[in-house]
Amino acid sequence: MKLKLIAIAAFLTFAVNTAKSQSTEDSVKTAVNLLFEGMKKADPAKIAASFGDSAVLQTISRTKEGSTVIRNVSVKDFATSIGKLAAGAADEQISFGSIKIDGPLASVWTPYKFYFNGQFSHCGVNSFQMVRINGVWKIQYLIDTRRKTNCE
Secondary structure, three states: OHHHHHHHHHHHHHHHHHHHHHHHHHHHHHHHHHHHHHHHOOOHHHHHHOEEEEEEEEEEEEOOOOOEEEEEEOHHHHHHHHHOOOOOOEEEEEOOOOEEEEOOEEEEEEEEEEEEOOEEEEEEEEEEEEEEEOOEEEEEEEEEEOEOOOOO
């Protein structure tokens, strides 16, 4: 009987911790998805709301000569440029790779394919650093890669 109670207690502890972890992971996914919903709806306010006040956005790309370059973009400029598009024009389709969480910090890896006006444009990976501020996950740092080949 005592062994049975220990087994039940261990199972319940595991189940509660797993549920809590899933809940936190789901809230991180929701925060990331808010950005892409804002992009698809061409809603600059929703895009801006996805980011922390001092967020950094960067893109890694290659020049025609093959050199790697990193481009910085402000959240305001990014949100404004997407807001000028028609709803549905910017459609970034992501899948969640890995999500690592430690208290108020989360790291999220999302491979993606980007479609502009229904046509494939490019693919790559987004790397997010998220921070939970006042109970809400915000994007603090986003860097992505972009390529037109090897997208499958």
